[in-house]
Amino acid sequence: MAPGILSVEPVVAKNGVTDGINNKTTLNKPSKEHDIILKTFRLLISDLCQQFNGGHPGGAIGMAAIGIALWKYVMRYAPHTPDFFNRDRFVLSNGHTCLFQYAFLHLAGYRDMTMDQLKSYHSKRWDSICPGHPEIEIEGIEVTTGPLGQGVANAVGLAIATKNLAATYNRPGYDVISNHTWCMIGDACLQEGVALEAISFAGHLKLNNLTVIYDNNQITCDGSVDLTNTEDVNTKMSACGWNVINVEDGCYDVGGIVAALERARASTDKPTFINVKTIIGLDSAVAGQAEAHGAAFGVDDVKRMKQAYGFNPEEQFVVGDEVRQFFSELPSRGEQVVSRWNELVDRYARAYPDIAQNFQQRLDGKLPSHWKTLVPSPESLSDKPMATRASSGLMVNPLAKAINSFVVGTADLSPSVNMAWDGKEDFQHPDLRTTCGINGSYAGRYIHYGVREHAMCAISNGLAAFAPGTFIPVTSSFFMFYLYAAPAVRMGALQQLQVIHAATHDSIGMGEDGPTHQPIELAALYRSMPNLLYIRPADSEETAGAWIAAIEAKDVSSIISTSRHKVPQLKHTRRDGVAKGAYVVQEDDDAQLTLIGVGAELSHALDAATVLRESKDILCRVVSFPCQRLFEGQSSEYKRDTLRRHIGIPAIIIEPYAPNGWERYANAGINVKRFGHSLPGPEAYKYFGLDVNSIVSKVQDYLMRIREDEALKGEFVDL
């Protein structure tokens, strides 16, 4: 047996596994051994929902046998060492069935997940670790799920992580990385676009270390799945490059499920889709109905279930000795797995000291200490105009080339986003060399995600969630298409995952592609999203600062938002200024006004200040403001010194986005409050009044207006 491989007692499948389609749910009797476990589990779930008369019991109950198969027989993990690096990853994509996972974590012996905690589900306890959906902070939970479809894509990311680490570090006889990723989904995940994108991509990548287990209960909130989905799921999965296995009786046939799972783990060529027929809310009065999905069953029905099961209807939360006994071996079995793996890694370190050192660095989640020296220095930067998307490549390419934590991908915009470095290798199944002439391997770290922005970001969350700091995923696309990806970007921020999004073509300056491609309102979303840095650098120097800030921010996601078009290199921009969110680039003690410039339009502010001073005798200070959230983290003294509004100097923000949120920092705005227009970039700036001439006249206009109406200074004025 290979080191790190857990021994599992052989389990015989009982005609429960078939290939192909046309299943019928024929309910087997459970084996005696599992009967009491299944009943105990189902009643526990019913009780947990009943106590506060809420929650999602039906799915968890329907999946009970799947849970036994996973936690007792198939998954390799260690309840007392929950962060064991080579553990199998389990993702509950149908996160509303979280009690399924919480209860199995409890039974499997995870220490934090006490019965007391289980009972905190839907309670008023602020310190509950049983929230309404699984959260990554909890022992035994790999990713936060809930918004449907995300988990599938996260699981693809976790499986990619394993493949990449294995291809990079494993050596003959030393499979230091060999874990499998298991993802549980419901009918809904198979309808969500993000899951469909990820499924298609996982099939392309031939991720044989990934298994999706489909809780096929044919019920969603509205009723039968037939109301909205009558496709041939198995054939569709097969067309996407997946193995398909059916389990006819997912309610009782633990043995059949185990056999299917083990077959999935043994797949050599493809990811596996296990279609398991179950019954939602089995044995409740609403079994097989939508009513079982999102509400407790009612006191009387839970009592009735207990009577039918031979349990005392007056007792709650009963987990008998037989059940405890059944799961009791799991912690020690897990520790054996851990110690075998530790021994393996020790031997590996002796056999391959160099690579093992690098491996240890990945385990520790650390970048090489010299990483910052890889970012081009201020002195080395050209003074020629350059698109900040090009600057962005200039900064991250050497990092990505040298440091194998970086996994960089794009949603089919390689020629536009500049994220590909010299000599980069694609992450691809090596077979594609012969079948399609595509070069790459699983050791590659450049990912062609296809035109799948949403899956790209959700998969990157999975990569980042594999282990803290082991991967720094970078995604890239036009900024506008981060609206497609927004639910995944949000999930990354919510989980405090370090994912860096390189968003290009970030203002009306992107030009001819027109209003569908010109972001107006999107920055307002990302500036108000917690745990996320939205950074718009103004030139190469600020782009360096943006990447440094994003890499140093270990527990947030970042968007580095850059221009399609060339912008001048500015004299007083500073990378350490970016770290402060905003800073003065042009001071004037006699200034009447502060002009705030952002990103590609900072140069417009500086040029306007020059014209105002030289031609109109109006003195302006200029502030560069690449990141609101970083600025918010500064002291109030720094903030006041930077903006000087507290001593009565009004500030005007110049940015071709909706002004929403800038009112905090400015008294007036030269912004864009309507959708864009298809014009070459410079013409678009003119059209929307953001060229230098327009800015100059709007500033003059503002000064006149506040002279006439003093109260205007206290309001925000759209210029």
Place this chain on the structure above:
Amino acid sequence: MAPGILSVEPVVAKNGVTDGINNKTTLNKPSKEHDIILKTFRLLISDLCQQFNGGHPGGAIGMAAIGIALWKYVMRYAPHTPDFFNRDRFVLSNGHTCLFQYAFLHLAGYRDMTMDQLKSYHSKRWDSICPGHPEIEIEGIEVTTGPLGQGVANAVGLAIATKNLAATYNRPGYDVISNHTWCMIGDACLQEGVALEAISFAGHLKLNNLTVIYDNNQITCDGSVDLTNTEDVNTKMSACGWNVINVEDGCYDVGGIVAALERARASTDKPTFINVKTIIGLDSAVAGQAEAHGAAFGVDDVKRMKQAYGFNPEEQFVVGDEVRQFFSELPSRGEQVVSRWNELVDRYARAYPDIAQNFQQRLDGKLPSHWKTLVPSPESLSDKPMATRASSGLMVNPLAKAINSFVVGTADLSPSVNMAWDGKEDFQHPDLRTTCGINGSYAGRYIHYGVREHAMCAISNGLAAFAPGTFIPVTSSFFMFYLYAAPAVRMGALQQLQVIHAATHDSIGMGEDGPTHQPIELAALYRSMPNLLYIRPADSEETAGAWIAAIEAKDVSSIISTSRHKVPQLKHTRRDGVAKGAYVVQEDDDAQLTLIGVGAELSHALDAATVLRESKDILCRVVSFPCQRLFEGQSSEYKRDTLRRHIGIPAIIIEPYAPNGWERYANAGINVKRFGHSLPGPEAYKYFGLDVNSIVSKVQDYLMRIREDEALKGEFVDL
């Protein structure tokens, strides 16, 4: 021949059409007749891109033969009556190939699309009707496309519109609605989640009046599609319930394409997917390569192409007489179609005067004049607490029941969103009655979209785009999941389509589902999105106002954002106050402060004001602020009178969202700047300091702070 059916010369397919898979691209010689058309078209596209050295020539060139088949032989439309109601709809989902459509509109005789306009593609002309992606405002363009995948879903909406109108209005011998929807897509659309959702749903609905034409050139920006997608597309489509037809030689075989298109139109049972093999940038130096996608070919190569084609390399934009002649019949043929249809409708009006009157109302895009009386009056409203999601149903259900312009759908949340009215009929293929026991028909107006939020909104855009005012689509889901749908909501707003989104569970008050389901930052997106009303009503009366405002706003989309939990019915709320965006609900001439309450938390503001007055001797005015954009439309007098900040009364905004944007209206905020927490609603309000007690103490704190530091009044303070 049925009235309204265009006669098409019979075209014989030349072995170009096959069922199944494994195509090979074998280039036939074009027929003599089409040879000159194809060459002229391809050179015209090359010239149009070359003039400003930009744009997307490759796809348009590859699809030339498809365009001839569509505009010359297959589509039923009228270039001189572009808004002919029963026209076939054409959607260019791969919108970056817009020159394909512009050039065929020009050749087919659309009057606005002059050669002069064609030449404005990528020019500095502000009045160009050839923007970088097709826009709905242009004659002959049905929907704005560009963000990939949207068009496919729009096409599904257009096809649903036809089915619903036909089932409602057609009578034996009077097929007043019989149009087909054609949708052109590229490789990328087949990767986007929104398209995959829509494809699955269209298959379920058996929309045999929908054809998707796949420009299968196997090239995206990054290179070969094999880099990222190696699935079996045809089998996948077939598993989703589509007919699949292959066209082997899509570059030249106009006849084969026509035969395939006609077979698709004749489909009786399913939508049709035509997989047409083409070569991107055919005959250019970069034919078949990614380089043909998004850049002009270069002056020399265009010259070389002209020489090879036997054209004068020095001439540009050449459309010869033979080509003009070929297309010349289309306008008059179209007018014949229109007049035959007009005659049909006249006879229909005599045969079925009642139904025809209603049909005419739909054609005119008008609601019955009494519609507002269907909204429950203030007097009729209960004074008992009610969730605003329930109020939302109360308002729109009678409208939807009585007025057949309303097509209401949900992303699998019927039990939660209250959008289903008594006796509603589902929009379903009638066959589902027998195959799945699902009731419904194409005349039904309640749509179970499944867990496909993004497609739901994109399909609704298609419904709204069918003809102005013919449909008022209503979507529904939890507010948080409008982040999934955001790209489609944006496209609706951009196109000024009246789509109303009923978003429920809209704050941390939604409770136990936790941070994945609790919106924090999402309102900032929608409040800054142009052409969109984001309305948060506070009680039943304001919910009435929200629906009235949304229905009266003909050229914007709206989100009506409601609570999961019960809220009290407030005394001074007014539906006409909602129309103004914000209004005073509690005045006090001696007030020190204004409290601004929004939606579900307006009652918190009112209760806090009471406690502050009665226990703390602090007098507060209270403003209800359901919609920022409606407020922005008011006079500056009204705005100042409502807020009174100009006379030095500070305002505090109370809303458990990120404050971004409220800084325009308030001096301080009791908001939420981090992600949510899984707790029962009232506990969540306490946890985040938005219960009445917390508000009272934060208000006191603020008053103390501004007494100590006057400058704070000029800044926005997070409390």
